[in-house]
Amino acid sequence: MMTWPKQSEVLSGxxxxxxxxxxxxxxxxxxxxxxxxxxxxxxxVMTFAGQKLTSGMKVHRHCAASLARIMDAIWAASGKDQKVIDHWGLSIYSGGHVFRLMRDGVALSMHSYGCAVDFDRARNDLFDRTPRFAEFPEVLKAFADEGWRWGGDWNGNGSSADERRADGMHWQATA
Ligand SMILES: [Zn+2]
Structure with a gap:
């Protein structure tokens, strides 16, 4: 498994x-x-904002190979069946690198560093403590096997502003 920096280390720049x-x-x-x-x-096949995603997911090169392995593992777990991927919601890409602040309005979001990806926001929205991805352990395992953290695990006890609210659409390559 990859060793990722802590979120606080990422924020240090x-x-x-x-x-x-x-x-x-x-x-x-x-x-x-x-x-x-x-x-x-x-x-x-993936879509972004209702359009076919042809460019791929924009992320930091340091976590790109890991993300590719995760996608390969999810594809294998689906039986290489696009319909299963669609059912899980992994084909609905909701964003990777975006330069923006966290919800506290001060620190940069992990998306600003390119080490976070979102999927199927509509069914795994912010503050939803029962995100739909929780129903698909194959998906959670693929990310966990690569050491990525899932925002669906955040329940209000986290140390950072981001970790204080559930974010089931979100995974990030941090420790
Ligand atoms: Zn996110």
């Missing part, structure tokens, strides 16, 4: 994910993006 901030508040560093972001394609 000194982890393997680097520092995506630029001199302009609210704007990602173009240099950091060019040096670090890559696209990962799943072996099944």
């Amino acid at each position: 000194r982890s393997v994910y680097g520092n995506p901030k630029s001199r302009t508040p609210g704007v990602s560093s173009a240099k950091w993006e060019a040096e670090n972001l890559v696209y990962v394609k799943a072996p099944f």
Whole structure:
């Protein structure tokens, strides 16, 4: 299993994910993006905002191979059946790298570092303590086997602002 940095280390800007901030508040560093972001394609069909996702998922290069292995494991667990993937909701991509703040309005979201991905937001929304992904242990296992943390486990006891509310659509490559 990969060893991921803690979220607090990521937020320091000194982890393997680097520092995506630029001199302009609210704007990602173009240099950091060019040096670090890559696209990962799943072996099944995905949509984003209702359109077929042709580019792949935009994430940090440091966790890209791991995300590809997760998608391969989920594809194998589905019996390589797109209908099963659709049923699980993994074919509904809800976003990877996006430069934005956490809900506390201060710290950057893990999405800003490219180490977080969201799926099927409509059925696994923020604050939902019974996210639909909980019904599919094959999906949870594939991410857990690679050491990714699931936001569906966050129940209000976390130490960071993000971890204080359930986020069942969300996985991140942090310890
Ligand atoms: Zn997310």
